[in-house]
Amino acid sequence: xxxxxxxxxxxxxxxxxxxxxxxxxxxxxxxxxxxxxxxxxxxxxxxxxxxxxxxxxxxxxxxxxxxxxxxxxxxxxxxxxxxxxxxxxxxxxxxxxxxxxxxxxxxxxxxxxxxxxxxxxxxxxxxxxxxxxxxxxxxxxxxxxxxxxxxxxxxxxxxxxxxxxxxxxxxxxxxxxxxxxxxxxxxxxxxxxxxxxxxxxxxxxxxxxxxxxxxxxxxxxxxxxxxxxxxxxxxxxxxxxxxxxxxxxxxxxxxxxxxxxxxxxxxxxxxxxxxxxxxxxxxxxxxxxxxxxxxxxxxxxxxxxxxxxxxxxxxxxxxxxxxxxxxxxx
Amino acid sequence: xxxxxxxxxxxxxxxxxxxxxxxxxxxxxxxxxxxxxxxxxxxxxxxxxxxxxxxxxxxxxxxxxxxxxxxxxxxxxxxxxxxxxxxxxxxxxxxxxxxxxxxxxxxxxxxxxxxxxxxxxxxxxxxxxxxxxxxxxxxxxxxxxxxxxxxxxxxxxxxx
Numbered sequence: 001x002x003x004x005x006x007x008x009x010x011x012x013x014x015x016x017x018x019x020x021x022x023x024x025x026x027x028x029x030x031x032x033x034x035x036x037x038x039x040x041x042x043x044x045x046x047x048x049x050x051x052x053x054x055x056x057x058x059x060x061x062x063x064x065x066x067x068x069x070x071x072x073x074x075x076x077x078x079x080x081x082x083x084x085x086x087x088x089x090x091x092x093x094x095x096x097x098x099x100x101x102x103x104x105x106x107x108x109x110x111x112x113x114x115x116x117x118x119x120x121x122x123x124x125x126x127x128x129x130x131x132x133x134x135x136x137x138x139x140x141x142x143x144x145x146x147x148x149x150x151x152x153x154x155x156x157x158x159x160x161x162x163x164x165x166x167x168x169x170x171x172x173x174x175x176x177x178x179x180x181x182x183x184x185x186x187x188x189x190x191x192x193x194x195x196x197x198x199x200x201x202x203x204x205x206x207x208x209x210x211x212x213x214x215x216x217x218x219x220x221x222x223x224x225x226x227x228x229x230x231x232x233x234x235x236x237x238x239x240x241x242x243x244x245x246x247x248x249x250x251x252x253x254x255x256x257x258x259x260x261x262x263x264x265x266x267x268x269x270x271x272x273x274x275x276x277x278x279x280x281x282x283x284x285x286x287x288x289x290x291x292x293x294x295x296x297x298x299x300x301x302x303x304x305x306x307x308x309x310x311x312x313x314x315x316x317x318x319x320x321x322x323x324x325x326x327x328x329x330x
Numbered sequence: 331x332x333x334x335x336x337x338x339x340x341x342x343x344x345x346x347x348x349x350x351x352x353x354x355x356x357x358x359x360x361x362x363x364x365x366x367x368x369x370x371x372x373x374x375x376x377x378x379x380x381x382x383x384x385x386x387x388x389x390x391x392x393x394x395x396x397x398x399x400x401x402x403x404x405x406x407x408x409x410x411x412x413x414x415x416x417x418x419x420x421x422x423x424x425x426x427x428x429x430x431x432x433x434x435x436x437x438x439x440x441x442x443x444x445x446x447x448x449x450x451x452x453x454x455x456x457x458x459x460x461x462x463x464x465x466x467x468x469x470x471x472x473x474x475x476x477x478x479x480x481x482x483x484x485x486x487x488x489x490x
Binding site: 001002003004005006007008027030031034035037038039046047049051074097098099100101103104233234235 | 334335338354356382396398399401449463468
């Protein structure tokens, strides 16, 4: 492994002061960062271990649930507050990575994991995310796994977090801390589109740290589930995925969030599918016609056009399974 | 731990014994175990967290030691394949792997066994389907999966 220095700061202000120096990076679980170092995609001069600054606690807060940024994926997936109130989050987490990685990776780090785009992780090729201004090799290259939403000729890399897609369906907020204080950013606004600066992936300021993720009570009043489609049964990123968070009243949908993964340069909500089910009973006809709208606005490239029908099928299947679940336990 | 962050003194509790050692800031737990403590049972496969050959227990939980910095394990409890059974004895999972011929070349086997030991502790060995899902972090390029599942199922039953 390329050499770097290691520091374990005593508090947030020390961490921040170190993090804004050139070549410094935070490390939490390390499961993505150390891969990137091994493959020479990222070469930190110093890593700042924030594990002792990022609390792992999961607790109720203002009616909702607050997840400390240091919570491990397995711990979140197993926690009763997450499993019972936000099953979509637990399911997305259990479908992520491997058991070993889920014991290491943290809530905060998961949101900051870098793309699996082949070219981002291959230092022999141009990539605007890895080397700004060098060009996008995926645009006309092997783009089977790349995005059909939110891309541009500068970058069509998918943001790969399943957890983030589930959080989007739950209207989660990300709590960011710096010596100046705390701020909250809705999940929907946390990741940036790659249009102008693909290398800048979130709205975080230099040195800022994720300290918690907050899930609102309102989302706990909805029923939710996660469906993930991938190239093998386990330990694989999503080709497509669908997070549903739906409230039913009197047999009809009264509120809906439909978010999808594997297809966007950031976690993506489907603005045309949600209104197509609100106010409706989830009949086969409603489900089919709503799902047909899932890929509206998609901009596929040569090798990922299959994601258009696959996404329609993924959303349709997720809605069908949700409707069946409702029929069993109304 | 000195201030420069490059050369670090750490203390690991490895297989029940306290070990002090000097490492670089960028030394992985895997390299510290193999190259500094000469515990070569833990294998280096992909070095990218994808194959599971380097699986160890850190504070009782299975992790891939190739993506763990030695410095992050400072002061913590590490169990490797060398430490799962008393000297001269086999752990029930090791015995089951032999009985079921659950390997061919054997390179992935220490990681498979560490993962299986953790999986049984986690209570995840209730069906073949669940064993497969929760062993998914361990690859076997010889393709001994069928016998690995049988060994884990058998060991779990004997340990119950």
